[in-house]
Amino acid sequence: MEILLSAAAxxxxxxxxxxxxxxxxEPDEPDDDKRTYSAIARPRxxxxxxxxxxxxxxxxxxxxxxxxxxxxxxxxxxxxxxxLSYVDIRTRLLPYTIVAPLYLATWSLVGLAALIEQDVQIxxxxxxxxxxxxxxxxxxxxxxxxxxxxxxxGDVRLAAVLSLVxxxxxxxxxxxxxxxxxxxxxxxxxxxxxxxxxxxxxxxxGQYLVLGAVVGATWGPALYGx
Numbered sequence: 001m002e003i004l005l006s007a008a009a010x011x012x013x014x015x016x017x018x019x020x021x022x023x024x025x026e027p028d029e030p031d032d033d034k035r036t037y038s039a040i041a042r043p044r045x046x047x048x049x050x051x052x053x054x055x056x057x058x059x060x061x062x063x064x065x066x067x068x069x070x071x072x073x074x075x076x077x078x079x080x081x082x083x084l085s086y087v088d089i090r091t092r093l094l095p096y097t098i099v100a101p102l103y104l105a106t107w108s109l110v111g112l113a114a115l116i117e118q119d120v121q122i123x124x125x126x127x128x129x130x131x132x133x134x135x136x137x138x139x140x141x142x143x144x145x146x147x148x149x150x151x152x153x154g155d156v157r158l159a160a161v162l163s164l165v166x167x168x169x170x171x172x173x174x175x176x177x178x179x180x181x182x183x184x185x186x187x188x189x190x191x192x193x194x195x196x197x198x199x200x201x202x203x204x205x206g207q208y209l210v211l212g213a214v215v216g217a218t219w220g221p222a223l224y225g226x
Contacts, residue, residue, distance in 0.1 A: 006071050007059035013079025014054025015047045021087060024095045031092075040090040050086060054079045057214045064218035065169065069116040073109035073165050074217065076102070077210075084158060085207035094154030094206050099161065106164045113168065122168040129167025129174045134160045136178075155205050162213040169217060177216020181209040 022041035027034075057078035062071055080102045088094050107126075114122040137156040144151045159178065166174040185208030 002068060002071065003059050003062040006062040006075050007055040010058030010075045010078040011051040011055035013076065014082050015051035017050040017083040017086065018042075018046045020098070021083060024097055027093065034091055034093075037087070037091070040087070046086070050082045054082045057081065057210075060214055060218045067113070067117075067168060069113040070110070070122070070165065070168055073106050073113060076105055076109060077161065077165050078214070081210040085210050088154070088204040088206035092204050094152070094158055096154075096157070099154065099157045103157070103161050106161055110164050110168065125170070126164045126167040129163040129171070130160055133163035133174070133178060151205060155209060158206055158209055162209060166213055166216060169220065173216050173220035176220040177213040179212070180215040181212020184208045184212055
């Protein structure tokens with residue numbers, strides 16, 4: 001039942017993606033080839049697609065996690081995460097106006113999980129993971145600026161959000177979730193670059209971070225016995 005409820009709730013959030021995306025303010029100085037948010041939100045197939053993917057993500061995490069109280073946070077991250085993934089694929093941007101509220105909402109739901117479980121360590125592990133992941137990604141971002149890397153600051157913010165829902169599951173799961181995103185993203189980037197389908201300097205990485213976090217949360221607890 002928990003799996004079905006989590007999938008259904010995330011699906012509802014995912015389905016609202018086009019409505020939200022179409023209302024995101026455009027950046028002050030967009031690239032010349034940037035598609036407008038309202039334009040990318042128009043396809044009729046978008047809402048059901050985002051709903052299905054969000055439902056799969058949340059259902060998978062609910063199946064794999066041993067911390068049910070954390071599922072509301074994962075439901076929101078799964079639903080909003082697919083919005084951000086789609087926007088990043090189409091525009092190579094992760095809008096701050098979506099990421100910032102997601103960060104605050106995720107922190108609130110992680111705090112609620114700690115209260116429900118009466119376990120302050122849930123919040124402590126989330127905080128530690130948040131700090132460590134942000135620092136690591138910020139360093140990678142700063143290094144990448146000198147070598148034309150694909151990691152953008154929006155990816156740094158998104159990784160910080162994902163660390164909040166991975167952290168309470170343990171350091172091994174957090175590492176697995178972050179590493180899975182890097183591994184899948186790196187492999188996809190190499191393949192797409194060799195096929196000349198993308199420019200490695202403008203590679204959309206957000207969707208791989210979200211996918212990696214889901215993979216880590218789903219299989220990490222069983223893999224590491226968390």
